Amino acid sequence: MDRRTFITKAGFAGAGAAAAATTLAAPAIAQTNPKITWRIASSFPKSLETIYGGSDDLSRMVSEATEGNFTLQPFAAGEIVPGLQAADAATAGTVEVAHTVGYYYVGKDPAWALGAAVPFALSSRAMNAWHYHGGGIDLYNEFLGKQGLIGFPGGNTGTQMGGWFRKEINTVADINGLKMRIAGLAGQVMTKLGLVPQQLAGGDIYPALERGTIDAAEWVGPYDDQKLGFQKVAPYYYYPGWWEGGPTVHFMFNKAAYEGLPEHYKSLLRTACQATDANMLQKYDHLNPTAIRNLVANGAQLRPFSAEILNACYDAANELYAEIEGQNEGFKKIWDSIKAFRKDHYLYTQVADYTYDSFMVQLQRANKL
Template structure:
């Protein structure tokens, strides 16, 4: 065969191979358009923005073939009904926090955050390497949902108050907006918990409908303007040491995706999960300084209050473990890892950070 003949046949063969491959490629990258309802307002670029990050990644990775349209809280369904809309296939996806649905079953909260549980790093370790994702999905499957971590804020602040909170007595009768079943714990100390969506907190504080409210931390809280109507800012948010935000998908819709789309979706969720925590870690330092310059009064919860809340939390857990086998199964897994996690965390990380904080407070860095 002469060289010219070989090159001609090779070119024809190459074109034919490409033509044959095209249908297979198209088959593996079908056009998919989903709707996602968020539990958060658009004004919060960090926590609401996690869903936009996911949507952008999927679109770019598939040349626009896999599209997820993101809707803020209230555009399609109320923010606290996002998971319900996924269960009923009203939408294919939502971006929400499991503890919003604890009233249906407290097990919902375990995938996100419960009082005195794990830090953000601990939650991520448990989810990705301690079986947490599978355990939570075993529960979510009962609601026609499959979910993956989709963000974390890091340990949150303890909230904004119209008056100082110095003793257990100061909690009695306090109308406090708090997410998750931390409210069930605080009830034992006399608090009157209120579950209010993020966009409704400011007017409730301003009108005096509530006496205090927790949301996330400095960056988001400053954007929502809470410092204008409640000057005392407490820490830490012991009910949310490392709250995981979830992407939740209708199980049938997820299982109907091609395998490569399923894999891509899981990967994009993990990337969005990491991105949110990194964003908060970068933005909160500047925000806390800004809040203080605007008159915010930072206050730590006293050891007395923290200890009372810790003891009350353990009482609640004991009751739930005794009455809810599904809750017990997941909580046992978290508790087992929590013990080891805090054994390790107090050695290298804690001592390094503490030393560096002392240097910062001495003005050396």
């Protein structure tokens, strides 16, 4: 065989091998990104596009990364199950994912709230640091695993507002007897000061305030609150929402479904959840400044909670925690971790961030920015 004939035949053989490799590669790639369709039950209506939008963000990122092979279909509160039953639906396998907030389920166990927010705990920045680097995700998943779930942070609103009041409250005595739409552990804390907590859906708050059926209501913060027009019927807008210093929204996955995923799909979900977590807080930081100006221009009267009220609520919260810790080891384990992290976080925060922010606020008030 001459050299030219050998090279020609070898070339055909190489081309054939390459074609065969290509034929084999396509199904191999397809198998690494299997076709999976999941459903997300959100606890939020589509009108709250900042919070509800987290489900859309996660769905989009996962679909783009897998060329449409792994799809997550979001459903708003009430479309599959009521908003406050989203985690139950994920546990039961009715859906594979819930986009929800842990403190919605404190009636089952107060430990549910610790992965989200409890009174006088952590700011949004501290909450993220605790979750991602202080062992929070693992501790919370130790609890969620008993519910048939595994969860990852999927959003944060930043520190919320203290709510809308029909009259000014300056002292602890002014709280006594008030009927306020407020839920979870915050409601239990306020009960110790004589407040009467009320459970109302978002759409029922305005008419209840207007009729005087309730005296006050907390919702979220400026951007979301302005949509409901509370300033028309309860003009005193108090801050801060000490019960939600950094409320974390979670994606809670049916544990069996999650564990059945390929490893790279699991990794993708964790990464996309963290991106969604960051993006939601950034949205609120962008939108709330304009919203607070609009609210004040339309009649909202900003008021800080007095030091007397804050201190009384803090003492009442610690009293409540002591009661729960004595009866609930799971709660105590997570709360001990948060308390230790909180102490160190605020030790450092006062050194740099607080000093810098305080100076910049002074400049803003002096109209120098």
